[in-house]
Amino acid sequence: MVRGSIGVKVSARQAEGFTDAPDPNVCAVLVYGPDSGLVNERALRLLQSRGVDLDDPFAAVTLRGDELSKDPGRLYDEATAISLGGGLRVVRAQGVSDSVAESMQFVFERSVENVFIVLEAGNLGPRSRLRRLFEEATLGAALPCYADDDVSRGRVIDGILRDAGREAELPALDYMAGRLGGDRGIARRELEKLLLYVIDEEGKITLEQTADCIGDESEHVLDDVATATCTGDMTELSRAYDRCVATGQTDISILRALYRHLQRLHETSIARDRGVDVAQAMSKLRPPVFFKDKAKFSAQVSKWTTVRLEDAMGIVLNAERLCKSTGMPGDLVSERALFQIASATRRR
Template identity: 35%
Template sequence: MVAHKASAVPRFLKSPDPSCRAVLVYGPDAGLVSERAAALTGTLARRQGADAEIIRLDDRDFAEDPARLDVELRTQPMFASAKVVRVTAGSRLDVPSLKALLDEPSDNALIVEAGNLRPDSGLRKLFEKLPDAAALPCYADERDLAAVIDAELAEAGLAIDRETKTYLTSRLGADHAMSRTEVAKLALYARGAGRVTHDDIAAVVGDAAEIALENFVYAASGGEAKDALRELQRLAAAGTDRAAAMSALARHFTRLHQVASREGNLDEAVRTLRPPLHYSAGTLSRPIAGGGARSGSRARCP
């Protein structure tokens, strides 16, 4: 199947080629890729039947069972007419094995999510060449962001003038899903007012790069490797240098160590931090035992 241009992707999502049974969704904007993969999953599931089963897989599943994808695509579900298998591409997704699998006909559909892929990527070339597959590049632009703003505010019955919209756009980042979340939060905040103002935006819409950096730090320090890598990819898409992310993480652990090394009441230890902990960062919600932060806690000390 011919590779699709980025401008043709929205049209494909609404009406996929009936012969297409495997789709690669890729691009630098992890949020946009995920959002479009989710939309495509819904479309293909409806095409498969009202009772279609949706399966999510990633590297953790393949680490436990290398043949898991093969099993899911080649078997029929017990209580559904067919499956839509949605896979997050990682190091354990083997392209030659995937090619052999897709060479065999299957009633189940496959959707693979990936990051930004070079033209010579084996995964991208596979989906571009297979006759019953498609490769969908996802690159957000200002028109996409404007459409998100218009749709979310219109649904809430809110208007916005051009100058205020420009300011809102400047507060949003390169991650499509994160931007949609921020606009939805703004719509909820301003609901009933009739119009969004500059003050509304300043009050509730955070700087996207700062939010992604904060999310990366908390995910990494909480042992959530998959989430941390996703946020790091979002930072890269927004133009944030990875060295800056590592520096922020180092500062975070330094402050955690300052709190963990103090004896006595946890709240008192937090109050000794300089600069003081901002209220928006929350508090350390779990006690410190044995001189260190308890495993599994997400200590929020930026």
């Protein structure tokens, strides 16, 4: 970790220690990298380290990247606002890019007090204006988040199991380590599912139980793209699509995963049109909707009509046809379809 007349530049190896004990002189941290789950996790831990109630709207605010892209100056406005309850105010901004660099420059130049700012971003190269700003600002710190290696992945798995009071057999641990790489958020979600699956079982978690519950990471990045598309969350869609590309998913597999998700929404929407309660209709889906995803899925159903879902399914089918039968670049075709559908969700 380097500090001088410039800001705090944290190496990937030092990132975990900085998250647990951030420099008290730092008022703003940029958490960035390709592992969005780890970015989110470390950002939350940094915010919690300041002892502020993150659910208190007078002391904490969360901004989204799509909001700031339209109004970058809002970041400065929130950073300089005074907490109505007195004391420290925390500002969290998710999915940011270089577009907020100028606002943060103003924050650093004015040395604002009683505020702690955490920005979350994707993979920023060394030439990124935002990254360079945080690495050079006296009151700033840049915190990289890269995919876990075998050793750190094992520590994460052990820690989650230990916190839940559970242990796993060695073959089960090896299986988890092999299947849960790439994104810390996905790994945690899968381990939570496993712990729920074995909640009534005694003894160490077995390989059989683990294999029954934990799938391949590729399934989850595809699900994330479909969910973000049908929610209309452009920022998360961009990140999820990048994760798909990073894990080697093809354009056809992305489109087909989205089509399957639209089919499930369509089936639920038809039942709703017939007077069936949405929760009851969802309970009939196979495979069932994971309990942590039920609220999101229900919210998606409320955003769509049956006719509009059929239109969206038609867009996906046409995109797959174009990928297969024309010389058009598949990535451009699939991205256009994804963002066209996501935009339709937001226009409702």
